[in-house]
Amino acid sequence: MKNNGIKVIAQNKKARHEYFIEDTYEAGIELFGTEVKSIRAGKINLKESHADIKNGEVFVYNMHISPYEMGNIYNKDPLRVRKLLLHKSEIRKLIGLRQQQGYTLVPLSVYLKNSKVKIELALAKGKKLHDKRHDIASKDAERRMAQATRR
Template identity: 85%
Template sequence: MESKGIKVIAKNKKARHEYFIEDTYEAGIELYGTEVKSIRAGKVNLKESHADIKNGEVFVFNMHISPYEMGNINNKDPLRMRKLLLHKSEIRKLIGLKQQQGYTLVPLSLYFKGSKVKVELALAVGKKIHDKRHALASKDATRRMARAMRQERDE
């Protein structure tokens, strides 16, 4: 993904394990200067983050951006809610889908597109425990098959 001026900073690997991803959106994010500098240093964590809609605007919660080391009073709270920038039509669509039971908004990755920081936002449905087990079992089976094919090829 690093071609086309895109540089991935952080990924939420746990999200694909915890949720079925229905649709993805690219959103800008409202940040302060010291936060951008901290992101450039790679000091961001998406693991427990989620997004929600308040008053017709989309916000991301629990995205941890560590305070910039060289910053001073300009450093902000690492876990503050941050506004996501989407088109109004996309927000209206998300409001409609979010009203259906079980849908949630989860940030999948944070990346630079040119000089702008973007968030890949997913519309997702939570997996049940048996779904997670099934996904792990199928992943394990494909891994074993690939290993067997490699061994057969090498002999």
């Protein structure tokens, strides 16, 4: 998928099933050269990743970037904690919302925007089991209606 200089590399499809997405933010990621090459090759996994705020800075945890094959000694730990680059005002807003209403920060996707690696971070609330069932039922109903109209 490529539009407006944006090429999506990886998506966290499970996040939209597990959480209600309230707001999204675009952030840069502090990376090393071999990590960027691995991301460009599509060797990144966001499945179990989440973000947290510590000392006024945002960090992403459990984001797996496979080691670059040609990187030898320059490769870093695939699961290391990576700093996200956001404006101070955005970080302050996130801190306030997380303390008041119990939101979670979840990475939705990693993409290239004008040759820079960006991450889409969502401010989300966890879904209960009945909410997930309702979503599945509504998607199933939409699918059946679409099939009926095609026939």
